[in-house]
Amino acid sequence: MRANVNKTNAIYKPPTLPASARLPVNRCNLPAVILGSLTYQRHPVPLEIDGISHFHDDLFRTLATFPTHADRAQRFQDYMTVNFLLDELDEAGLMPGRGRKSRANANYLRQVRGWSFDSDGREGAVLKRWVESRFGLLARHHAGSLADRNSEVYQRYISDGSRGLYATNALESQLDLLYTYCQYELKREYPEQTHLTLYRGINRMDEHEVQSTCESDLQCVLLNNLNSFTSARERADEFGDYILETQIPLPKILFFNRLLPGMLKGEDEYVVIGGVYEVSINTI
Template sequence: MPQRPSPTPPSVQPDTTLPAQARLPINRCNLPAVILGSLTFQSHPQHLEIDGVRSFYADLFQALHVLDTPQQRAQKFQDYMTVKFRLSAPEDAGAAQGRGRTKADYRQMLRGWFFDADGREAAVLKSWVESRFGLLTRYHKGAIHDRAEPHFALFLQDRASGLHNTNALETQMDVLHAFCQFELAQRFAGLPHLTLYRGVNRLDAFEVLSKSDRHHQVMLFNNINSFTANRDTAGEFGDHILTVQVPVSKIVFFSGLLDGLLKGEDEYIVLGGVYAVETSTY
């Protein structure tokens, strides 16, 4: 179970904004990237909503409101997605049978991310975050600080391969995000942050914007990242533990939202940007 957050250290200045090279000027949600990716947003989070999703799929959320348990809501969501996006019969949506990735759906995207955060499905997720939230990909098989770098070309290649001959994958992720936020509101009503952890072997692999002391830093994360609610689990992935107060509104998916997905590591998939981070040794 995620821990309630501790206050941001007073020595960290809450005015570090998202650098221009890490954001797009426009996006498809209710706040621009320069705000939702900033340190100020981490300290004072607001609701995030992709434009039009809750209204266009209002019938789903009306149905969810009358269900009492997470299990009932998860089943309703999955049934709705299967019917709405013709997941059991992709040819009905115009996908060419026997070609490309006609069976690829939101569940496969999440499984692909779980097994390889630099793989084809991960590239689709990173591209989705760019489009919807305006947070640019900073890492895919290597750092992407300049769009002329070879790693950027690899990212584009994986993205194209991941989206080819699929049925509205990014729109499926839109609805999943809205469902995740709906469910988080049921389980953590009124709670603005969760304390999450990430285990790493090298702190110098991260973009550090500022330091207040050896254990408190301001970092720029990739546009989408994995964390865990279990500190011991984080310790299995590296000797250094990053402890972050993550705004609930920046959680895209979490272990336990849907049966059979991301179960093993109590994983949370989180939007990136600028974060105040506490570092420690496991």
Template sequence: MSDPVAEIDPQRWQSTNLVGLPAGLIASVEFNAHPLVLNIAGARETHRGLFRLLAEAQGMAEAAEIFRHYLEIAFGLTSPTPEMQGAERRRFRSSYLKLLEGWGFDANGPQGAVLKGWVESRFGLMPTYHKAPLERFLSPAWVAYLEEKFSSRFHNNCIHAQLDLLYEYCQWAIRRFGQPARDHARLWRGVNRHDEQMVVEGRLRCGECVVRLNNLVSFSTSRERADEFGDWILEAQVPAVKLLFFPGLLAKAPLAGEGEVLALGGNYLVRASYA
């Protein structure tokens, strides 16, 4: 007999991941209050050369250039040159930068589906929203998400390995330079659509509540900027170990000019205020 709670609670559908901690723990308010270091199995070991080079960086700008150059070589991300011929010149190679750029345009687009799928694979956190609430499996919303998540357009060129390195590089930069925070970053999120985040405990109007955010979610580094994206402002203390991207992490990166931060989701204790 099926468990009706499991059917409507995506966090209970899957627990396997590559970070060695239960997905339910990573998604919890308790984890946010007392975070543990997360490392994706094999990512650093496979690319020891990258982190040897990064160890010599004297600042974020130099580290960002090292990271960009390494991934260009390792995954063939350089632009086509006149010397390339035929199919090689036309070949589309997925890149972490293209995914970030697509996320900036629409977090519910194909690039967003690939990013959410990567979080699902590496951290065991199930998405809760993609164009529509992801509830019963297999609903039409789930089918649409799966089709985009596995689309060869953006799901090639070892894209998960690229994202693994992006996360590990982000965590290395936080520990090395303390940006944007060593333990917790105070961040804001503007919301209008209540179906993209579910109130788990309390009420928004009470000023403090627990909300369940999607498995990958955008925050802003300033309350004023978050105000542009919704009438309700959620303020959260986001553990640094949940960050995937922050302004200044990459050289000439998408999202950088908007003060946008990408973080792993789950349950968050937030202060809610009406803008």
């Protein structure tokens, strides 16, 4: 059953990203006010983090010579290990000490798996703060609302993100390259597509910020700056009484379960960068 939607006779204007949900600067080719808007969802263009494709051009030239996804995934992981000295911690400058083991595990794979286990945990805070830095989209929720910058919830979010990055080996740069590799693979897998239809199960509508009634029978919702979706509607049913269905631009997919071997728990999980989205809200 489709959730009720109130309509008006006013002239419809696609909602933009509220100023409270964005930063004035970021590190990609579009400002947050554009890439977080409904217009971007409808008419996406590629997003590029500053300098990453150019700096790692040799990796992507090499990947183009591998015909299978599995071979490319292995080559990418090998490149990450060598380029970021993930198996050579002493050369990376990690000193002996009590925190050595935990810092040794603080790499891009640990962040992804930590997100899958608990998106409100330390790894989730690192990923959300990375989205803030690279795309300028502010987190809206992390174990509670982040609307009040003076709240204990917000301070804990900042603390978790900072502790998660402390003494790591260029962790944010690892995430930059993970996103860029994900975009490379999506372009190869879906050369003629701009969007994927994805689903998200939720229990309470008041956990999401409804901006306005969209055209037709859809609603415009401001999502958190990072969110889990699934490509299987029956999987979304397992996570709540309401199902959000929407068209996700490929450039807003940070990673997905099939990108690397054993990457996520969910068989059909996609981790999606937020902003304003036009969604269909259905009840189970």
